[in-house]
Amino acid sequence: MGAEIGSGKLRELAVLIGVKTATKLKNEYTLIGNELSEVEKNETIKADLLAENYIVNQLKELGFKGKIVTEETGVIEVGDSDLIAIIDPLDGSINYSLGIPWFSISIAFAQRSRGQATLKDLVAGAVVPVLDPIPISFSVDRGVYIGETKIESPPARSFTDFIVVAFYGDEPEAMSIHSKIHAALAKKYGKIKARSLGSVALDLVYLSLRKIDLFIDARAKLRNIDLAAALGILRELNGTFKDIDGMDIDFSLEDIQPVRSLVASWSNTYLEDALDAVGDNIE
Numbered sequence: 001m002g003a004e005i006g007s008g009k010l011r012e013l014a015v016l017i018g019v020k021t022a023t024k025l026k027n028e029y030t031l032i033g034n035e036l037s038e039v040e041k042n043e044t045i046k047a048d049l050l051a052e053n054y055i056v057n058q059l060k061e062l063g064f065k066g067k068i069v070t071e072e073t074g075v076i077e078v079g080d081s082d083l084i085a086i087i088d089p090l091d092g093s094i095n096y097s098l099g100i101p102w103f104s105i106s107i108a109f110a111q112r113s114r115g116q117a118t119l120k121d122l123v124a125g126a127v128v129p130v131l132d133p134i135p136i137s138f139s140v141d142r143g144v145y146i147g148e149t150k151i152e153s154p155p156a157r158s159f160t161d162f163i164v165v166a167f168y169g170d171e172p173e174a175m176s177i178h179s180k181i182h183a184a185l186a187k188k189y190g191k192i193k194a195r196s197l198g199s200v201a202l203d204l205v206y207l208s209l210r211k212i213d214l215f216i217d218a219r220a221k222l223r224n225i226d227l228a229a230a231l232g233i234l235r236e237l238n239g240t241f242k243d244i245d246g247m248d249i250d251f252s253l254e255d256i257q258p259v260r261s262l263v264a265s266w267s268n269t270y271l272e273d274a275l276d277a278v279g280d281n282i283e
Contacts, residue, residue: 005083007109007139010124014107014229015135015145017058018128021051021089021105025130029096045097048072051089051105059085067254071225075255082112084121084253086228090130092199101131104202108228110253117253125229127201136205138236144208154210154237154266162191163270165214166203174218177244177278181216184277185270204230207266208237214274215264218244222259224251231264239266246275 005013025047052072059068065079070087085107090096092103108125110117126137138144144151163185167178178194186192195212197203200222206212208230231241241264243249251257265271 007111007123008142010083010109011126011137011139011142011145013062013064014109014124014126015128015137017055017062018105018107018126018135018137019133020058021054022128022130022133024054025051025090025096025105026133029099029130045090045093047096048090048093052087055087055089055105055107069225069253069255071223071256082117084110084112084117086110086125086225086253088201088225088229091201091226095198096130100198102197102202103131103199104129104205106201106225106229108232110228119224119228119231119250119253121253122228122232122235125232127205127229127233129202136209136233138233140232140236144233144236151209151237154208156210162193163189163213164193164195164211165216166195166197166207166212167215168196168200168217168219168221170219177218178216181214181274181277185214185273188273200226201230204234204264207264208234208239210266213265213267214270215241215262216244216274217263218261220258220260222262224253224257224259227259227262228253234264234266237266239264240268240271241265242271242275244275244278246279 052070066081066083068076068085088106091106096103105128109123110121111123124139126135128135134147136146169175169178182192207215244261263274
């Protein structure tokens, strides 16, 4: 399974492996949670390794040829091909350990077309909630699927009297940025409902589906593996995203790369309002 495979088949592969891995993790999960070990306090837990090993082995068994970029191991070469698999085996590790039911698996595929593969070269992927393993997936120019049902355009929320913002920031600078954006949006739109749920990929998927209106992460802790599949879904549904300075985001998918910040929305108006709030305060 090399470069000749199409985006539709790669989407199906992401879904197949993602759902099987989610089922495996679901069977290991307990709502009671477990005491975190020193390793787990650094956000690497046994479940991460279990999921990663299972995904990598599944890719190999199903004949994948190319490069695998994954959270724990880094880069794994499994043949000479222009395909790259980008994997976050468990997004929301701490939630998983504590028994908080919000975590997911992300698998994306890129097709190297020139030099190094970047975000623009994504062709397919899936994000799978572990406890309710109905995948949200995409293939480039073919759309987004919930399960195997293609969605043309997410329906608008039935209630529109507030804006839902997913925010990540546990340092003073990031909290300050959020406060500025919150104040500006509240002044313009009224009520703001802020959430920090603990699985970036899932948050971005629900933003793509218009359940969340705006996503902000200014922690300088994001990585390309956290974002690849979810941003592919958002892009396919005509969502928009930039960094906190209003610059377009693109990053290499050839190895694990940091992403300093992300502001995303299904609405260009909400995105620009948020970026304007940051810019106005800088000036």
